[in-house]
Amino acid sequence: MMIYRYLSIAIFVLVIASCMGCGDHVRKSAHTEPVTRKENTFYCAPAGADEPDRGSRDRPWRSLAYAFSRIGTAGGAALILEDGTYRKPGSGKYAFERPVVVKARNALKARMKRLTLTAARNLVFEGITFDRESEPSPKNVVHLHHKTSYCTFLRCLMTHGTGGHQNTDALKINAGAHHILIEENVIFDGTDEEVDILGDVHDIVFRKNIIYQSKVIKPEALVSCKHNAYRILFEKNLFANLNAESSNGALRFGGSETKGKEAHTLIAIGNLFVNTTGRGAMTFAGATRCLVADNIFINHDDQRTGAVAVYTNYPKLNITNDKLYILHNVFTQFTKPWTKPVYAFMAATPKIWHISNNLYWNARGPLARDQWHDPLKEKDSIIVRPSFAGNIDRLTGTPDKGWFTVLSLAQDSPFYGKRIDLLQTDLPESLKNFLQDYRGQTVQDPWYRTLPR
Numbered sequence: 001m002m003i004y005r006y007l008s009i010a011i012f013v014l015v016i017a018s019c020m021g022c023g024d025h026v027r028k029s030a031h032t033e034p035v036t037r038k039e040n041t042f043y044c045a046p047a048g049a050d051e052p053d054r055g056s057r058d059r060p061w062r063s064l065a066y067a068f069s070r071i072g073t074a075g076g077a078a079l080i081l082e083d084g085t086y087r088k089p090g091s092g093k094y095a096f097e098r099p100v101v102v103k104a105r106n107a108l109k110a111r112m113k114r115l116t117l118t119a120a121r122n123l124v125f126e127g128i129t130f131d132r133e134s135e136p137s138p139k140n141v142v143h144l145h146h147k148t149s150y151c152t153f154l155r156c157l158m159t160h161g162t163g164g165h166q167n168t169d170a171l172k173i174n175a176g177a178h179h180i181l182i183e184e185n186v187i188f189d190g191t192d193e194e195v196d197i198l199g200d201v202h203d204i205v206f207r208k209n210i211i212y213q214s215k216v217i218k219p220e221a222l223v224s225c226k227h228n229a230y231r232i233l234f235e236k237n238l239f240a241n242l243n244a245e246s247s248n249g250a251l252r253f254g255g256s257e258t259k260g261k262e263a264h265t266l267i268a269i270g271n272l273f274v275n276t277t278g279r280g281a282m283t284f285a286g287a288t289r290c291l292v293a294d295n296i297f298i299n300h301d302d303q304r305t306g307a308v309a310v311y312t313n314y315p316k317l318n319i320t321n322d323k324l325y326i327l328h329n330v331f332t333q334f335t336k337p338w339t340k341p342v343y344a345f346m347a348a349t350p351k352i353w354h355i356s357n358n359l360y361w362n363a364r365g366p367l368a369r370d371q372w373h374d375p376l377k378e379k380d381s382i383i384v385r386p387s388f389a390g391n392i393d394r395l396t397g398t399p400d401k402g403w404f405t406v407l408s409l410a411q412d413s414p415f416y417g418k419r420i421d422l423l424q425t426d427l428p429e430s431l432k433n434f435l436q437d438y439r440g441q442t443v444q445d446p447w448y449r450t451l452p453r
Contacts, residue, residue, distance in 0.1 A: 040076060040077040040078065041077070041078045041079075041080065042055040042056075042060075042061065042067055042070070042071065042077060042078070042079050042080070043055060043056060043057045043060040043061070043079070043080045043081075043082065044060050044061045044062065044063065044064060044067055044079060044080070044081050044082065044086070045060040045061075045062070045081075045082035045084060046062065046082070046084035046085060046086060047062070047084070048060035048061050048062040049061070049062055050062050050063055050066035052070070055067070055070060057080070060082065063086065063087060063089065064079070064086060064087075064088075064089035064102065065089040065090045065092060067079050068089060068092070068094050068100070071096070071100060073095065073096055073097060074096070074097050074098065075096025075097050075098040075099060075100045075122055076096075076097075076098035076099070076100070077100050077101075078100075078101045078103065079100065079101065079102045079103070080103055080104075080105050081102065081103065081104050081105065081110035081128070082105055082110065083104075083105070083106055083109040083110060084109075084110065084111070085111045085112070085113070086110065086111065086112050087112070088112055088113070088114045088115050088116060089115075091116055091118050092118070093118055093119045093120065094117065094120045094121075094123060095119060095120060095121035095122070096121060096122040096123070097122065098122060099122045099123070099124050099150075099152075100122060100123055100124070101124040101126060102123065102124065102125050102126070102128065103124075103125075103126040103127055103128075104126065104127035104128050104129075106127075107127040107155065108127060108128070108129045108156075108157055109129075110127070110128050110129065111128070111129040111130075111131060112128060112129070112130050113130070113131065113132055113133060113135065113141075114130070114132065114139055114140075114141060114142075114143075115130055115141070115142045115143070116140075116143045116145075117143070117144050117145070117148045117151065118145060118146045118148065119146045119147055119148060120144070120148045120149075120151060121148070121149050121150050121151070122150050122151070123151045123152075124151070124152040124153075124154065125151075125152070125153050125154070125156055126152075126153075126154045126155055126156070127154070127155050127156065128156045128157075129156070129157045130142050130156060130157065130158045130159070130170075131157065131158075131159050131160075131161060132159070132160045132161050132168070133161045135161070137168075138167055138168060139168060140168055140169045140170075140171070140172040140196075141158050141159065141160055141168070141169070141170050141171065141190070142158050142170070142171045142172070143169075143171075143172045143174075144171075144172070144173045144174075144177045144180060145172070145173075145174050145175035145176075145177060146175050146176065146177075147175065147176040147177060147178065148177045148180070149177065149178050149179045149180070150179045150180075150447065151179075151180050151181075152180070152181040152182075152183070153180075153181070153182050153183070153185055154181075154183050154184060154185070155183075155184045155185065156185045156186075157185065157186045157187075158170040158171050158185060158186070158187045158188075159186075159187070159188050159189045159190070160189055160190050160191050161189065167191070167192050168190060168191045168192055169190045169192050169193050169194070169195065169196040170187050170188065170189070170190035170193075170194045170195065171187055171190075171194065171195045171196070172195075172196045172197075173195075173196070173197045173198075173201050173204060174196070174197070174198050174199040174201060175199050175200070175201075176199065176200045176201065177201050177204075178201065178202045178203045178204070179203045179204075179447050180203075180204045180205070181205050181207070181451060182204070182205070182206045182207070182209060183205075183206075183207045183208055183209070183452075184207070184208045184209065185209045185210075186209070186210045187209060187210070187211045187212075188210075188211065188212045188213065188214065189212075189213060189214060189215050189216065190213075190216075191216055191218075192218070192220060193220050193221060193222065193223060193224050194211050194212070194213060194222045194223060195211065195222070195223040195224070196223075196224055197223070197224065197225045197226070197229045197232060198224070198225070198226045198227035198228075198229055198255075199227050199228065199229070200227075200228050200229075201229045201230075201232070202229070202230050202231045202232070203231045203232075203445065203447070204229075204231070204232045204233070205233050205235070205438070205451065206223075206232075206233070206234045206235070206237055207234075207235045207236055207237070208235075208236050208237065208401075209237045209238070210237070210238045210240075210399050210400065210401070211223060211237060211238065211239050211240070211250075212238075212239070212240040212241070212242055212398075212399050213240075213241055213242065213243060213248055214242040214243055215243065216243070218247070218248060220248060220249075221248060221249040221250060221251060221252035221283065222239055222241065222248060222249070222250050222251065223239070223250070223251050223252065224252045224255055225252065225253050225254070225255075225263045225266055225287075226252070226254055226255030226256055226263050226285075226286075227255070227256050227257070227258075227261055227263070228256065228261045228262070228263065228264075229263045229266075230263060230264045230265045230266070231265050231266075231434050232263075232265075232266050232267070233266075233267045233268075233269070233434070233438055234251065234267065234268045234269070234271055235267075235268075235269050235270050235271070236270045236271060236404075237271045237272070238271070238272045238274065238399055238401075238403055238404065239251060239271060239272070239273045239274065239276065239281070240273075240274040240275060240276075240399045240403075241274075241275055241276045242275065242399070248276065249276060249280050249281060249282070249283050249309070250273050250276040250281045250282065251268060251271070251273070251281070251282055251283075252282075252283045252284075252285055253266045253268075253282075253283070253284050253285070253287035253290050254283075254284055254285035254286035254287030254312075254319070254321070255285045255286060256286045256319055259318055259319055259320065262286045262287055262288050262319060262320055263286070263287045263288075264287065264288045264289045264290075264430070265289045265290075265430045265431060265434055266287060266289070266290045266291070267290070267291045267292075267293075267431065267434065267435070267438075268282070268291070268292045268293070268295060269291070269292075269293050269294050269295070270293075270294045270295065271295045271296075272295070272296050272298070272403065272404055272407060272408070273295065273296065273297045273298065273307075274298050274299060274399070274403065274407065275298070275299045276297075280305045280306060280307060280308055280309030280344065281297050281307050281308070282295075282297070282307065282308045282309075283308070283309045283310070283311065284308075284309070284310045284311070284321050284324055284350070285311055285312055285319070285321075285348075286312050286319030286320060286321060286348075287321060287324070288320060288321070288322040288323050288324075289322075289323045289428045289430050289431055290323070290324050290325065290431075291325045291327070291422070291427060291431050291435075292308070292324075292325065292326050292327070292329065293325070293326075293327040293328050293329065293422060294327075294328045294329065295329045295330070296329070296330045296332070296407065296408060296409065297329065297330065297331045297332065298332055298407055299332075299333065305340065305344040305346065306340055306341045306342045306343050306344040306368070307331050307342050307343075308326065308342065308343050308344070309343075309344045309345075309346060310324070310343070310344070310345050310346070310348055310349065310350055310353075311344075311345070311346035311347050311348050312347055312348040319348070320351070321348050321349070321350040321351070322350055322351040322352055323350070323351070323352045323354075323428055324350045324352065324353055324354070325354045325355075325425070325427060325431075326343075326354070326355040326356075326358065327354075327355070327356055327357050327358070327420075327422065327425065328357045328358065328419070329358045329359070330358070330359045330361065330409055331358065331359070331360050331361065332360075332361035332362055333361070333362045341367055341368035342360065342367050342368065342375070343355075343367070343368045343373055344368070345368075345370070345372070349372060350372065353372040353373060354425075354426070355373050355375075355378055355381075356378050356379040356380060356381060357378075357379065357380045357381055357419070357420065358375075358378065358381045358382075359381065359382050359384065359409075360375065360381070360382065360383045360384060361384045362384070367383070422435060423435060423436070438451075440453070
């Protein structure tokens with residue numbers, strides 16, 4: 001009997017020890033298991049509360065600033081915003097080691113009147129409305145500065161509203177900001193520029209955005225790249241000036257006030273310019289090493305200049321325009337034949353001005369003939385007399401992606417000039433390097449290889 005008793009005790013001890021060992025194994029496994037995306041998803045709502053034990057969908061936080069502080073500098077989290085209006089997250093330095101995605105649960109239903117990012121890093125904003133709602137104060141709607149970097153704005157809306165202070169941008173990028181992706185946003189009705197880029201800013205990519213002006217009459221471009229901005233690329237964006245009385249241009253490369261600080265290494269490729277008036281759809285105002293290729297320029301009313309204008313804002317300072325390349329573009333006029341040169345030189349001429357492989361529709365009026373450019377001698381370019389297929393009257397209301405379908409001309413059309421690889425042209429090395437980086441063909445800047453293709 002004693003033997004059985006001792007044997008029973010021994011078995012009992014072994015069972016307990018085994019169970020304890022299993023418990024240790026389970027605890028160790030739980031401790032070392034990778035954190036899942038679900039566990040790193042948090043929530044905010046205007047009616048929430050900023051308390052440590054919240055952040056779930058049922059018990060959301062209230063403010064982005066508090067949420068960022070709880071996520072911590074390691075980042076690697078998603079922050080879902082419920083419908084409603086949020087205060088801007090202050091001016092803290094929200095820099096994260098891994099991306100933090102701030103996303104509206106319902107597209108454009110989460111709103112902020114302003115967003116200012118100071119030295120921020122690895123932030124992604126998706127589906128947010130940024131709208132000043134016509135408040136008359138000199139504040140930019142979205143402002144990225146002080147070396148804010150590696151940030152993305154995806155499918156957002158940015159606008160100053162219907163009026164307000166006359167020196168306010170819908171989006172301002174300055175003070176050394178770099179590696180910023182602006183993609184599939186709607187940016188409109190700033191009371192200064194819609195987008196203002198300046199001040200040692202570099203490696204900025206704008207893709208598939210709709211950028212337009214419908215209310216304010218002003219002599220500015222919709223988008224400006226100036227004051228030593230460099231390595232800025234615009235691809236497949238829609239630029240539209242919907243105010244017939246406006247003297248706005250669309251995209252301006254240059255605008256520096258100091259010689260030697262000209263914007264440089266700038267690319268516009270595959271964009272659509274619609275109904276821009278006054279100062280030229282595309283302007284150069286103190287810029288060097290610029291490529292404008294595969295764009296379509298439509299219905300420029302030619303009130304003051306041609307579709308492409310080269311000038312200097314500050315002639316007394318002798319700002320330089322140099323190494324400008326205009327390749328594979330389509331220029332057309334719907335309402336009337338061209339009455340002025342497609343290219344206009346005002347108070348400045350580029351040192352190197354390379355134009356070839358362009359298509360001119362309805363270009364009945366005189367095109368520029370001078371020592372920089374003679375369209376009749378352009379290599380593989382075509383001047384077409386009939387009007388462009390389509391009708392501008394079909395484009396009514398707010399610009400949308402459908403405009404590309406209505407107005408685009410297939411690049412394999414026989415009306416295009418001979419197609420050549422841009423990298424096979426005599427582009428400056430800085431432009432070639434930038435194109436190769438953007439295409440992910442090099443590893444000089446790995447950020448470009450992370451961009452969606």
